[in-house]
Amino acid sequence: MKKVQLIKIAHARSGDKGDASNVGLIARKAEYYPILREKVTPEAVKKHFAGICRGKVDRYELPNLCALNFLLREALGGGGTVSLRNDAQGKTMSTALLRMEIEVPDDLAISG
Amino acid sequence: MKQKEFIRIASGQGYWGDLPQAPYWQVSKGPTDYLVMDYLAEVTMSILQKQKSRDPKLGYAKDLLLVIEQILPIILEKNIKVITNGGGVNPQACRDAIFEIARKAGVKGLKIGVVYGDDIYGRIDQLLEAGHDLKNMDTGESLRTVRDRLQSANVYFGAFPIADALRQGAQIVLTGRATDTGLTLAPMIHEFGWSERDYDKLAAGIVAGHILECGGQSSGGNFLKDWRNVPDLANIGFPIAEAHPDGTVYITKHDGTGGLVSVDTIKEQLLYEIGDPREYITPEVIADFTSINLEQAGENRVRVFDIKGKPATDSYKVSMAYSDGFYAIGTLTYGWPDALEKAQAADKIMRQRLEDLGYKYDEFHTEFLGYNSCHGPLSPMPSELNEVVLRVAVRGKDREAIDAFGRQLVPLVLTGPPTVTGFGAGRPKPQDVVAYWPALISKELAKPVVEVTALK
Secondary structure, three states: OEEEEHHHHEEEEEEEEOOEEEEEEEEOOHHHHHHHHHHOOHHHHHHHOOOOOOOOEEEEEEHHHOEEEEEEOOOOOOOOOOOOOOOOOOOOHHHHHHOOEEEEOOOOOOOO | OOOOOOEEEEEEEOOOOOOOOHHHHHHHOOOOOEEEEOOOOOOHHHHHHHHHHHOOOOOOOOHHHHHHHHHHHHHHHHOOEEEEOOOOOOHHHHHHHHHHHHHHOOOOOOEEEEEEOOEOHHHHHHHHHOOOOOOOOOOOOOHHHHHHHEEEEEEOEOOHHHHHHHHOOOOEEEEOOEOHHHHHHHHHHHHHOOOOOOHHHHHHHHHHHHHHOOHHHHOOOOOOOOHHHOOOHHHEOOOEEEEOOOOOEEEEOOOOOEOOOOHHHHHHHHOOOOOOOOOEEOOOEEEEHHHOEEEEEEOOEEEEEOOEEEEOOOEEEEEEEEEEEEEEEEEEEEEOOOHHHHHHHHHHHHHHHHHHOOOOOOEEEEEEEOOOOOOHHHOOOOOOOOEEEEEEEEEEOOHHHHHHHHHHHOOHHHHOOOOEEOOOOOOOOOEEEEEEEEEEEEHHHOOOEEEEEEOO
16 A cells, blocks of 8 residues: 555545535546545544544535535634634635545556 | 527626626627626625615615626627626615616616515514524524624525516516526526426526536636646636526537636536535525536537436525624734744734733634645644744624734734734724524515516
8 A cells, every 4th residue: 555645636626614614525537536435534534634623524425526525514713704714715625635645555556 | 489499608707706807708709698697695695784774775786787887788789688696685776776877878678677575684573473483504593692683684595586587578687685506597497498396407407507606616717626727717718508408508618718618627616615415405406416417528518417306495595694793803924034933922922912901802813824824733834934924813792802902913013023024004903793694494484576677
């Protein structure tokens, strides 16, 4: 197994839903989707966002788009209009998730 | 009237403050049948409600008038219909202002439709007394807890009342609080005669609406996968939905414009601000985002098809805003060397001075721009920063405490760590916190009103 940062095998977009941040994680190639599905669990994401996400993490699968959708509850300092954060709407939570490292098989070719 | 083979619905604004030239580009750079523009964010209604309380002729998106002034001749010449929720809390006043523009331009017979009935601010006490608690969808609390601080309350209506206004011949439809997706779905209902039971087709229109509702964000803007290779963003073409009667939609943009429409740009937008993808709830239908198929059908052309939907719920969402204290935000820039260390020391000094003066806050939030304001504790410590911006922010119920915070910031320049600048904006002033209260209301309790008027 080797370690790979999610940004190499996925792209993402994030935004806000009240005090929850939504992060959509999309496999850069269809063959990466099962790996994302296996490794990027709600527990792993909650752990990754320690100190940012105070609530629970829900995960939804969109196999048709080779994508996962995460809802990070209590992650935006009270939400869009109350939040004092520079990123009150969670626009950069996408790349915060893409910092995460996961283990992948040694023979997985990474490109694109 | 013979049914059209397809219609082109163009997104002109993704939010109030979006690219001002986009609406004109959409009606002038290529064929368009409908122009849809979203102006309302969650707290916009409370700002508009305040404006209306000061002047009964205000309370709508004033920028819309500038757009209409610019595009009116061309939409009349090409018979392009305009649909927008820029009517805010006063679509009738917005209509009158547009009629005034048309009158000055010598236009006769212009038909404008307004959709209202969404504003339930004046009915809140009556609803509460009748036992409708309008509970907060997130916390479960009764609206009574913030009733005395409530600033606006609007029901999200959908596409059907807009389609009704189109049926009555409106050239421009102005709504109050309508869903962003409904603006795009409405012309499909109108042109193709879809009914409230055409769940899959309605869901297709909703998905098209979701793709269009943030303007350029589906046509190459904010595209994370490969932003460097998006051509000519300066002239970005906003997305256009080419809708067909069977519910198939092609997303495209005008020829010769910049930006990019690809399966990947559409995927990123589909995942934007959604919850459970199998249950995308709108007033018309529940759309299943896990049924969406995408296929690159040409250059800057994506086919969106096979979408499934199921019957809508029996309630509307209500968006309410209430006053919740004050906040202030201030920044100072610290230069090399030891920029971060100096900014951290300044933050500490400021906190101590305010504490010594006895001020308390619900929240005192510090970030260091250039180091951690985006990713917080996930940000690796850089070896050395050339400069860093200290950003401090406070929130609380006591306006005086917030004001005191403002008075303590700039003095740090001469009474704190060295080489600090960027205080040109002066003392940060207290601002109102407007908090959001989402709730549900039975569809029986809120009925849209549609009114189409011709300019005499």
